[in-house]
Amino acid sequence: MDKFSFLNAAHTAYFAELYDQYLQYPDSVEPSWRAFFQGFDFGMENASNGQAVFEHPQNGDAVEIPEPVIKEFQVVKLIEGYRTRGHLFTRTNPVRARRKYSPTLDIQNFGLGQSDLDTTFNAGEILGIGPATLKEIIVHLEKVYCDSIGIEYMYIRKPEEIQWIQNKLNINENQPKFDAEQKKHILKKLNEAVSFENFLHTKYVGQKRFSLEGGESLIPALDALIEKAADLGVKDFVMGMAHRGRLSTLTNIFGKSAKDIFSEFDGKDYEQDIFDGDVKYHLGWTSCRKTDHGKEININIAPNPSHLETVGAVVEGIARGKQDRHYKENIQNVLPIIVHGDAAISGQGLVYEIVQMAQLDGYKTGGTVHIVVNNQVGFTTNYLDGRSSTYCTDVAKVTLSPVLHVNADDAEAVVHAVLFALDFRMTFGRDVFIDLLGYRKYGHNEGDEPRFTQPKLYKAISSHKNPRDIYAEKLKEQGIIGEDHVAKLEEEYKAKLEENLEDSRKEETTRITPFMQDEWEGFEHVDETRMMEDVDTTVPMEMLTEVADVITKLPEDKKFLRKIQKLIDQRHKMFFENNSLDWAMAELLAYGTLLKEGYFVRMSGQDVERGTFSHRHAVVKVEDSEEEVVLLNHIKGSEGDFQIYNSLLSEYGVVGFDYGYAMASPKSLTIWEAQFGDFSNGAQIMIDQYISAAEDKWKLQNGLVMLLPHGYEGQGAEHSSARMERYLQLCAKDNMFVADVTTPANMFHLLRRQMKVNYRKPLIVFTPKSLLRHPKVVSTKEEFANGTFQPLLDDETASVEKVTSLVFCTGKFYYDLLERREEENREDVALVRIEQLFPLPTEQIKKVMEKYTNADDIVWAQEEPRNMGAYSHLLLHFEESKNFRVCSRKFYGSPAAGSSVRFKKRHERVIASVFDKSSDSPL
Missing domain, CATH: 3.40.50.12470 (Rossmann fold)
Structure with a gap:
């Protein structure tokens, strides 16, 4: 009996599921079925009139597949097309038309036509919606894969992770479902983000603040992430982000007083004089926050320099340090969050290094939530000039991490995506990326003119509503808020900011709260004397x-x-x-x-x-x-x-x-x-x-x-x-x-x-x-x-009276000089080692110089070229060294010769010069 004769029976749901399994994980399908599906794919490529005929995988006979089965398989391929490429056809860009990708997801590209739209297909079972018409299946797929959230995940190689993602998507159609109170809370956080930036824009005209405008939905997203993570057991949050949106995040998420930020805008000096401070959008912050459900959590935002992405490595280390010391049994209690810029995440090689650490024993932190505030412009550089990859987040594929691309104007979609990402991290302990696609309302900083380089884009941005107002209109239409709801929110929030501004101007100095002070109790700041x-x-x-x-x-x-x-x-x-x-x-x-x-x-x-x-x-x-x-x-x-x-x-x-x-x-x-x-x-x-x-x-x-x-x-x-x-x-x-x-x-x-x-x-x-x-x-x-550490080692074998050449050196070169002194039996030379180069033990050096009263030749000897090594440092920190006879290689661009023969000649000349008082030039 033909093994595949039952294709004529009505088991198309089973065939569809098996074919879907084959498309995703070919090796998981029983070999004869795998051969069958391979033959089917080949047959369909050469099919005519919708019929697939191919050789029997065992006996070579022709096998004809019934049209209903063919159609089911074609619908499965359509579903697969949405899963793998749906993210290319989303509505995720709030201010530009998306690039065109080919082929599209039109049903004709999958062997289906208008006449199939009302046909019921068992392939709907794969999506969790049961048997459904092709029209219903397409509506479902469009909602899941092509709305405000596009998701990339089909490259993941673990079936359980793909299945988890697909189940999650199918259950809620990848659509946010928040109640009225949750929606009001999202609006409240959006208002804080918008109002804070508007306030700074009017009070500190032209000052750099690296505004979040165009990406304000980051604030409700971070708020939701922290609140939900705390409910899931996270107790410590460690966050890193560059400058854009940092001030809003510090105030509206981390609870830093707006008064302190205003003092920093006013350029006030710090209360303590033991440090120089930094610009306001580089400073770190640690605070204890009580969540809406009453949980006490510790949140940290690490200080960072202007070197983009540098802080990401530091954040991962901080997270691992906290895990090792406090949460060894459950490392997921510490959650690292890194906020990137689109140009930085795709342009900085450090990101790749950090991503490659994610699953390594010495560096893993139980999964990081990466959020990209995607402005679509890097300073003045368009994204087409800033990367070769399709997306700025394509580095995520290195570790097969899922990526969610989200329209930053759709606040609910943004929050939904962040919560989805958190669930994935907490379930699998792996990284997940969110590409928050928005725009940058002003130039790179508020004194910049973006129209010079992106005139069309900024013409569109100038007339574009902010995410708060877009969301408020939506909630009004739903009858959740009244006409004056946003105006009241804005009035109350700005009144608090005005109060903080007034308070800040009463004080002459500003203060800085040390980062992670809870970890550093009992430690002091000390000066060089204590050192x-x-x-x-x-x-x-x-x-x-x-x-x-x-x-x-x-x-x-x-x-x-x-x-x-x-x-x-x-x-x-x-x-x-x-x-x-x-x-x-x-x-x-x-x-x-x-x-x-x-x-x-x-x-x-x-x-x-x-x-x-x-x-x-x-x-x-x-x-x-x-x-x-x-x-x-x-x-x-x-x-x-x-x-x-x-x-x-x-x-x-x-x-x-x-x-x-x-x-x-x-x-x-x-x-x-x-x-x-x-x-x-x-x-x-x-x-x-x-x-x-x-x-x-x-x-x-x-x-x-x-x-x-x-x-x-x-x-x-x-x-x-x-x-x-x-x-x-x-x-x-x-x-x-x-x-x-x-x-x-x-x-x-x-x-x-x-x-x-x-x-x-x-x-x-x-x-x-x-x-x-x-x-x-x-x-x-x-x-x-x-013993104890000795910053300087005197020559214990030297006879003080006999020494006429006092040689200071450091490191391995001492042993080279010692060998020569022993060979030549030079009792007139003392070799003194400076073991600590900073802080330089100047008082000990002076005492040694005073000790050797007969030394009329004081030498600094180093194996490095004159322009390298410690000599210039000695000149800066020990004034007497300007009178030393210096023995070194001469000035070189390269630290050392590549030829071993040449190296030995140079090295020998330097050693010889130490023992020759008449030698006083670089060698």
């Missing part, structure tokens, strides 16, 4: 021994690579037999003792688990299973936990993330390590805008540690210099620590100092490469237990 004070970083020998015992023994019931077993055994001997500890032991013992004392440690970066130079091995793998063993997490009685993650191949995004993490978790030693030091160049915006300047701009403390491998070993231009000159140029007053340490003990105490003080400053450490295994780069366990 130079000695800190007790000692450790009881018993604790040190306990930690060492754990990290130098592998589990006996597991098999490890012979090299790993040997390495761990060597570490055991280092501590318990030889008392000669190397760099890796310094790091691991610092982490372990901090864990015992209740601190947390997080490290990330490219290949940090093993270490780029194979020195750390904080994570070891079982040979057969590749099971990961982290010995630091086996320390008994440890109150903290140790997290270490190999990062994606990103610097900008990951440094931003870890900076945010450190901001949210001041009791965590948060470390980012570069693969090679100057790879941090990729994160320069984070270094310039946050790491070096955040305390001055935003009164923010942060204890992020950056480990940057540095040292000239003939590996070429990109593998030698960590560009220390760039960090040192950014140093000012008390903004960070910069160190270039040369002993394991000093590294141990430096890392511990970072946590043992009651303040936080970023710490930049130029770490070694060749010194990781250098036989002289060792310390004793007594130096670990009883």
Whole structure:
């Protein structure tokens, strides 16, 4: 009997569902049916007179499919067309006609015609509306896929997610269904958005405010998102957004007093003089809000610079920090929200880095709600010149995240879309994007003339009603509000603003509330004097021994690579037999003792688990299973936990993330390590805008540690210099620590100092490469237990009376000079190491200079070219250094030679010059 003879029976509903399943997930269909549908598709492409004839998939005989079945399949294809391409034919653009896309969704393109409109098709079952006429099916599809909300989701590869979305769409036809009170509340928030901008426009004429006008529906959307999320259990919101609409968001969502914003418009100085402040639309804010249902929630909007999208990485890090510290059991209690601009999300590569973090163990945050305030113009650049992709949100497809495109003039659709997005995030813990398609009423800022570059667009915008008035007319037609309802709302709201304005003008200064102050109780802001004070970083020998015992023994019931077993055994001997500890032991013992004392440690970066130079091995793998063993997490009685993650191949995004993490978790030693030091160049915006300047701009403390491998070993231009000159140029007053340490003990105490003080400053450490295994780069366990960090290391072997050349240097170059001094038996040369470059230990340097009374030759020696390294920094911060004899390479554009032969010649010349008093020019 022919396997497909029953096609003549009336089972078209089953066939339609099976065919729909095949179109969406071909591999999920039983093989013979898959072959049948493949043959059908081929047959339909070559069909005539509406009949499909094709070879039997098993025996090669001709199979003719009855016309009713063909029609059902064609309706299924129509449904599939709406699902995959319906978003291209929506009414989502409030001020421009949409671009034309081909082919359209006309029924003729699916083998259907006018005569089929009144025919009932069982394919309606797929949509949840039961058997329905083609006309009814099309009406349903138009409502779901082509109204004010267009949705992209068919590229998702998880059937359960697609099914969830389709069920959600089918249940309510993707149409908002709010009661009268909910609609009034949406109108109220819309009024606040519109009235706030109108008020500023009249009171502060021509001042920059980066108005939200044209995208005011963002305010009711954020309000609804926060309210509903709180009902679903979210307790902490972390938001990042650039300047457009930020002031309205601060006032109408975060509860920042309009009085403070007016003071900022008036340009008043700050009450405290310990920081410089920033423009009003960059400032952060934290507040506790009570929802309409009485839930207490914490909401944070992170401070941001003008570098668009930078704050997104910081937000993700803050969210992860809060999750790790407070919500380990339910990370979805923290919700990251990032508000983008359309030109920025499609133009900034950082967005891709952040999106790629979304599902990675070290960086995931349980899903982020991304909202794009789509102005359709980037400053003066039209979207057709701003991206190659169809949509600005196409980066969402990297992680197969759904995207909802929404008409910003349709306030209810906007709120509906946001709530849909929230449900998806809370259900699947994944990112979701909302493209809020509106416009920008004025130019990039309020003093700009947009008609210069978009005359037609701005002619349309000038006569276009705002979203509040559009929505108010709709509610009047529905009989929900009266004629004077909006006028009363506006009058009441503006009266409050007038009161705030009057109050602001009574005060001479303005104040700033520190961001996330709840996380920073007990921490102080300190100056350079406090930074130079000695800190007790000692450790009881018993604790040190306990930690060492754990990290130098592998589990006996597991098999490890012979090299790993040997390495761990060597570490055991280092501590318990030889008392000669190397760099890796310094790091691991610092982490372990901090864990015992209740601190947390997080490290990330490219290949940090093993270490780029194979020195750390904080994570070891079982040979057969590749099971990961982290010995630091086996320390008994440890109150903290140790997290270490190999990062994606990103610097900008990951440094931003870890900076945010450190901001949210001041009791965590948060470390980012570069693969090679100057790879941090990729994160320069984070270094310039946050790491070096955040305390001055935003009164923010942060204890992020950056480990940057540095040292000239003939590996070429990109593998030698960590560009220390760039960090040192950014140093000012008390903004960070910069160190270039040369002993394991000093590294141990430096890392511990970072946590043992009651303040936080970023710490930049130029770490070694060749010194990781250098036989002289060792310390004793007594130096670990009883010592302290030493900003300067004097030459303990030098005879003061014999020294005539006093050489100051830093980092790995010291060992090169020491080797030469020993070779030549030069007792007349003292080598003094400056271990902390900022704050520079000037008093200690002076004391050393006074100590060597016979030294008539004082030298600054560096392996870097003269225009790089620490020399210019020394000139700026230590006046006496202008009289030093300088030994360095000459001025170069490149940090180092690419030829190892050339490198050795240059390096040798610099070393020789140190020991030759007559040499005083760059080499």
